[in-house]
Amino acid sequence: MAEDTPRQQLSRLSNMTDEEPSYIDYEAFLDPNFSATSFANTLVLATNNASDTPLDLSTPLSRVLFDVQEIDTHIDTLTTKTALPLLEYTKDRAESSRRILQEVEGQVASLTESYKTLEKEVIERYEVAEQVRLTAERLCETVRLGRAVARCLFLGRQLEVQMAELGGVGSAKKEDHRAMVRSANTLLSLRQVFMATRPGEEGEGLDRVNLVNTLKNELINPGERAIGSRAQQVIKEFSLSSLLTSSTQGSGSASTYSQTEDIKSRTTSALFTLYLLSPTSRNSTVENFHPPLVVNALQDYLQTALKSSVASLARSLATLPTLDRTLLEISARCQNIVALETLLESTKPPSHPLLETSTTIGAEKGGQKPLSNFLQPLLQALDTPSLPSYFWRSLASSLSPRVQEIIHRGGVSARTLRSNKDRVRDAVRECVNRGSQLPGAQGSKGKVATVGHWEREAAVMVGAIVGAMGR
Secondary structure (H helix, E strand, O other), X not given: OOOOOHHHHHHHHHHHOOOOOOXXXXXXXXXXXXXXXXXXXXXXXXXXXXXXXOOOOHHXXXXXXXXXXXXXXXXXXXXXXXXXXXXXXXXXXXXXXXXXXXXXXXXXXXHHHHXXXXXXXXXXXXXXXXXXXXXXXXXXXXXXXXXXXXXXXXXXXXXXXXXXHHOOXXXXXXXXXXXXXXHHHHHHHHHHHHHOOOOOOOOOOHHHOHHHHHHHHHHHXXXXXXXXXXXXXXXXXXXXXXXXXXXXXXXXXOOOHHHHHHHHHHHHHHHHHHHHHOOOOOOOEOOOOOOHHHXXXXXXXXXXXXXXHHHHHHHHHHOXXXXXXXXXXXXXXXXXXXXXXXXXXXXXXXXOOOOEOOOOHHHHHOOOOOOXXXXXXXXXXXXXXXXXXXXXXXXXXXXXXXXXXXXXXXXXXXXXXXXXXXXXXXXXXXXXXXXXXXXXXXXXXXXXXXXXXXXXXXXXXXXXXXXXXXX
């Protein structure tokens, strides 16, 4: 049975005492916003003049005491008249509470027993199972990490063997240039493990293993630098025309087909090595990957040839008797560049284990295709249609200030250069035509076989040298 609200109690009190109506304003006292301070202030002002000093508080106090006595009388009357119903009501409530308590105690006892059974059969077993699960999970993590460390050690040992197979300078064994490519593939396998650091991947947590960090610092990183340097050195030393030059000079080391193929094979291995060792990212694909190590090494090769050619030709123009030999050396350098261009164009990049083929519609329709050879990214980086053209035009642009300097300085060198203008023009044209051919592309009597059209490059070179004389 729900308890009555104060208003319901007031209503029932008023009904029971209708024969004695009360003058007390119960509504005001039961108002939620009732304030005793405000009520007392109103009562004092109602029974006094605000200007009177002192105020008479006996009247409002008597009023309040009378109201309290009136309420007390009403309560006494109400309880006297309804004592028996109240006692019966209280008795019924007590018996109902006792019956409810008995039922609840039975239910609580049943629940307690069920909980004990549940705790014994489920909770305790779950706690044990949770410990077993956690142990098994950590054991699996340890096994996974152990396997990753073991694989890194195996690959590290394999890298040591392959680097020893490389041989070459400072080694008693003959150089095996293919070991560079094998070493690069091993380094890629290690890099693949170290890049797989996401949760659940093979390389997760490897950076916290001291043994792996030692392997990185003492073998992998130095080995990668050494192999990259060896590959760059091979490209830097690329030369086919030097063999032909030495044979024509009767040095006794005749150029053979096997020697030429060996140089090409070594250079191809170096290109493959630098391609594989070029840094990649998780978003790299076969379509958008341009190997920076390959491009940088080839650009360094071209810049070295250009710097040497500019310096030697500037000296020869100042001392004209050495010009023929210098032009022969420059044409030999350009022949090497032509041979390198042919090799780059015919060499397709190897498969890269860290690069994925993009299969999205945007990549298929966007025109971005995988590299078909090593020449393509180099030409894009140099913004040129061919390497010989780049060589002659760059050489001409760097040579023109040197010629002007010789002319402005005057003296015997300037007079000799001006008086032999026609000879210099013809020698430069022949140098461009000779240097723009593949090594060995000469006639039976040593004349240059005219293959291709290099009139523009020859004109640029002649203009840079002869044209600067008349300024």
